[in-house]
Amino acid sequence: MGLSLYQTILSECIEDDGLLIMAKGLGLNKIIFHMIQIYLDSKELVLVLNVPDEEQQQFVEELLEAGTKPSHLPKRINNEYTISERTKLYLQGGVHFISSTVIAMDLLYKRIPTHIVQGFMVAQAHRVDDTCTEAFILRLFRQCNKTGFIKGFSDVPEAFSIGFAKVEKVMRSIFVTKLFLWPRFRDTVEQALSEHRPNVVELRQELTPAMNRIQNAILKILDACLKELMTSNLLDVTESWERWELFKDFDAIIRRQLEPQWHKIGKQTKQLVKDLSSLRSLLFHLLRYDCVSFWRYLEQLRVREWGDNSLWLFLDSADTLFKESKARIYTSVEGGLNGGKRKSEDRSHIYEILEENPKWNLLAEVMKEIENEEKSGQTGKVGKVLILVKDERACTQLQEYLEQGGKMMLTRLLNRYLDDQEQASRAQQEQQQQPNVQPQIYKKNNSKSGRGRGKKKSPAGKTMGRGTKGKTKAASAPMHRSEMNTLLNRFSFSRSKSEGDAHPKKLSNTADSAIDLDADQDGVSQSAIRPTPVKPVIDMSDIIQSEGIDKTFREFEEYFGVLPAPHIVIHTLSSHRRILDEIRPKFVVMYDPDIAFFRQLEVFKAENPGFPLRVYWLSYTDSVEEELYTSGLAREQQAFESLIRDKATMVISAEQDGKMVITLPSDTKVNPRQGGFQNLTKPKKVLIDSREFRSALPTILHSRDLEIFPSTLDVGDYILTPDICIERKSLPDLYQSFASGRLFNQITAMSKRYRNPILLIEFNKDKAFYLLQDEYLDGGDGISPASIVSKLTMLTTHFPNLRLLWCRSPHATAELFEELKKDKPDPDLGDIQQVAAVEEENDSPENFLKTLPGITPINVSAVMTNVKNLHQLSRMTEKEMEKLVGRTSAKQLHEYFNKRQNDKTTK
Numbered sequence: 001m002g003l004s005l006y007q008t009i010l011s012e013c014i015e016d017d018g019l020l021i022m023a024k025g026l027g028l029n030k031i032i033f034h035m036i037q038i039y040l041d042s043k044e045l046v047l048v049l050n051v052p053d054e055e056q057q058q059f060v061e062e063l064l065e066a067g068t069k070p071s072h073l074p075k076r077i078n079n080e081y082t083i084s085e086r087t088k089l090y091l092q093g094g095v096h097f098i099s100s101t102v103i104a105m106d107l108l109y110k111r112i113p114t115h116i117v118q119g120f121m122v123a124q125a126h127r128v129d130d131t132c133t134e135a136f137i138l139r140l141f142r143q144c145n146k147t148g149f150i151k152g153f154s155d156v157p158e159a160f161s162i163g164f165a166k167v168e169k170v171m172r173s174i175f176v177t178k179l180f181l182w183p184r185f186r187d188t189v190e191q192a193l194s195e196h197r198p199n200v201v202e203l204r205q206e207l208t209p210a211m212n213r214i215q216n217a218i219l220k221i222l223d224a225c226l227k228e229l230m231t232s233n234l235l236d237v238t239e240s241w242e243r244w245e246l247f248k249d250f251d252a253i254i255r256r257q258l259e260p261q262w263h264k265i266g267k268q269t270k271q272l273v274k275d276l277s278s279l280r281s282l283l284f285h286l287l288r289y290d291c292v293s294f295w296r297y298l299e300q301l302r303v304r305e306w307g308d309n310s311l312w313l314f315l316d317s318a319d320t321l322f323k324e325s326k327a328r329i330y331t332s333v334e335g336g337l338n339g340g341k342r343k344s345e346d347r348s349h350i351y352e353i354l355e356e357n358p359k360w361n362l363l364a365e366v367m368k369e370i371e372n373e374e375k376s377g378q379t380g381k382v383g384k385v386l387i388l389v390k391d392e393r394a395c396t397q398l399q400e401y402l403e404q405g406g407k408m409m410l411t412r413l414l415n416r417y418l419d420d421q422e423q424a425s426r427a428q429q430e431q432q433q434q435p436n437v438q439p440q441i442y443k444k445n446n447s448k449s450g451r452g453r454g455k456k457k458s459p460a461g462k463t464m465g466r467g468t469k470g471k472t473k474a475a476s477a478p479m480h481r482s483e484m485n486t487l488l489n490r491f492s493f494s495r496s497k498s499e500g501d502a503h504p505k506k507l508s509n510t511a512d513s514a515i516d517l518d519a520d521q522d523g524v525s526q527s528a529i530r531p532t533p534v535k536p537v538i539d540m541s542d543i544i545q546s547e548g549i550d551k552t553f554r555e556f557e558e559y560f561g562v563l564p565a566p567h568i569v570i571h572t573l574s575s576h577r578r579i580l581d582e583i584r585p586k587f588v589v590m591y592d593p594d595i596a597f598f599r600q601l602e603v604f605k606a607e608n609p610g611f612p613l614r615v616y617w618l619s620y621t622d623s624v625e626e627e628l629y630t631s632g633l634a635r636e637q638q639a640f641e642s643l644i645r646d647k648a649t650m651v652i653s654a655e656q657d658g659k660m661v662i663t664l665p666s667d668t669k670v671n672p673r674q675g676g677f678q679n680l681t682k683p684k685k686v687l688i689d690s691r692e693f694r695s696a697l698p699t700i701l702h703s704r705d706l707e708i709f710p711s712t713l714d715v716g717d718y719i720l721t722p723d724i725c726i727e728r729k730s731l732p733d734l735y736q737s738f739a740s741g742r743l744f745n746q747i748t749a750m751s752k753r754y755r756n757p758i759l760l761i762e763f764n765k766d767k768a769f770y771l772l773q774d775e776y777l778d779g780g781d782g783i784s785p786a787s788i789v790s791k792l793t794m795l796t797t798h799f800p801n802l803r804l805l806w807c808r809s810p811h812a813t814a815e816l817f818e819e820l821k822k823d824k825p826d827p828d829l830g831d832i833q834q835v836a837a838v839e840e841e842n843d844s845p846e847n848f849l850k851t852l853p854g855i856t857p858i859n860v861s862a863v864m865t866n867v868k869n870l871h872q873l874s875r876m877t878e879k880e881m882e883k884l885v886g887r888t889s890a891k892q893l894h895e896y897f898n899k900r901q902n903d904k905t906t907k
Helices: 004-015 028-040 053-065 083-092 100-108 133-144 157-161 166-173 187-194 209-230 239-246 249-264 267-288 291-307 316-327 358-376 392-404 406-433 481-488 552-559 579-583 595-607 624-649 690-694 697-703 731-740 742-753 788-798 810-820 829-842 845-850 860-866 870-874 878-885 887-906
Strands: 018-022 045-049 075-077 094-098 117-122 149-154 178-182 199-205 385-389 465-468 471-474 493-496 513-515 544-546 568-572 587-590 614-620 668-671 676-679 685-689 707-711 724-730 756-762 803-807
Touching (some): 004 018, 018 028, 028 053, 075 083, 100 690, 100 707, 133 697, 166 624, 178 624, 187 595, 291 316, 358 392, 358 587, 392 568, 568 579, 579 595, 614 624, 685 690, 685 697, 724 742, 742 756, 756 810, 803 810, 845 860, 860 878
Parallel strands (some): 018 178, 045 094, 075 094, 199 614, 385 587, 493 568
Antiparallel strands (some): 465 471
């Protein structure tokens, strides 16, 4: 089981139904894993919701390693299983991961006996609300099963601090009454992890003067954008926003506050919201990537923002940003900033600076220290070295630095950048010489002439600081290339698979690869490294490139797992769940600080007290990286403190868990608004197309005591009465349906079958309730075929019986449905299917031919086989018809066609 801490949490969760909220990194997945193990051998059915596919695979692999029989492993039930296969799995029992859509439909169709379901486990419970599918599933389950358990899990405490009474709403949605809180500062957790702590060496590195000036310039620009936004008086500004601009959810909070009035906001304010995200990403690109890649990204950002008329480009801080970023690479002044070296004769005006990332030299010193310990034998047999970075691009960059050295790598990147600039300049000159030629997409230069040019020695005059246990001291000069080769000859490299698999994988040897720098710094793209397609110059994904190194023999060894010890594993923080257990490193280098992974290191050391573990913590002093880490800790602590206060004061009703059975007389029900009791009426029925269950409306209808019946409807989405059929459209779907012409066909089919066809236009509850376009707001008439209002007008003109309904949110739609069903009969699915069958039969060409005189069920097949169309049949002579349908029938058919022709001639 591991730590006694986990035994305490497990016993707490098993004893009572509840919501478990743990601090990130403490091992929530281990709790879920052991819960699955406990219920795995049970004959009763346990279903797990909201687990991502990659985590499902990891759970299955861990169960196999723990000795679970393959026949007892959880199945991943989705729509690939047939109904009979799913029913068989339900009856067999055990634990299964299941898709929310699949289990919702099976519960509605009663394909699963609810009495055999022992309970539900809901992962990522912070995502559940009263309108989501998971809440609908648990409501269906609790209505029929009053004894089964429901347990929710989450390790994102910050999500429960956003909004009003968020934790109470989540608990009400998943039908639990207990709240279990396990923060890092809880005494039990502190006692379990403090007994055996890893040896942590904290190395603090100062930013270079140029990087410090760039960081300050970006922060000033961010502050200016925020102040400009505040002048609009549309934001609820509080003091707690002081550090939120560093977090990825800050943009979402801003957008959510502005969403109700988004249509009234000017273009300048919208652009400011967009600029906040770009500038925040720029901060972390400065610390994470090399100076050449950062400058290329900045240039492309300037082109894009200039086209969007961004105001921050005109600030003095923006000038500082661009000047200092360029000065880190090269200068046109003799000697440069730090005694730069003259480049080749064809570029005599360029003097390279190529400022290295300060953390690179710090990392090289750490590797040298590990090598010295190996030589001296101070720590015995040296184990593996694990380097943790933020994303795949950083993995590639660090490996290239350790193998080539920073100077050689930056020189190659600079040469490529200059080659691209020269090629773009030539293309522009050709464009100007031929003004009638359309502009072509610029293809980046794939030549490898830039490889290896430049000096291997690092620039002189660079200094950096290093500290141990938080104390700074001067670092040694950058490592020479020969020293780097001596060091690296003792190590072999491995980059772990990104999709949660920590096994070493074969390195790509492609000539060019790229990363999308627009990806958020807190959310890492798993497909960061990819072949570079031909893209326009301003494309943001074509900025950073890296070339593979010829290392065939080493790749062969790594691919087949022949790895001599020690070796270096560079891994991303995005998929670090099992990396420690599989690699079991002796040295861990936290190149990018991360709260969750550091806690995993603490747990790993506590579970393996005899295993030597040293952690090198690399961070920049007085940087946004340090600010983000400390602010993240503060946010988590504040969130848990708020949850503790809410837990002490929250009022939970006895019926919230849904297990209480209230017995009333069979003909009465409680209604406080009408004096307590009144006659009980049957729940009203609504037929719903099964594809509509991906939206929130069916869940809300069910919560309002409407009896819903899923079915595959060929016409409409909701059928309320025998005469009322509703086609529901969200705004994006409405625009798309008009563009494709699908909406016209849908309204035509509804008008044929139902007396009252209705088009329901449903808006998002979090967005503005409006349909007007910019031309209306600007005072124009807006009358054009492309206008959505003009299209709706033409639609209602063509279908006079069509009615339009406008609803602000799904809740408003549910109220409207109740009003439309008042005192009206319920629809009958059998009648609807019968009408559809008759209509389909009447619309067939065979039935139309049978309406002609002389055409009978006996001869209709001969006519359809030998005659192409009705026009050919009408031009045939009586003798030709006689061969197909007989003499009597041919005479009738011929007279029918020719009588109409003779009547026209007489007239």
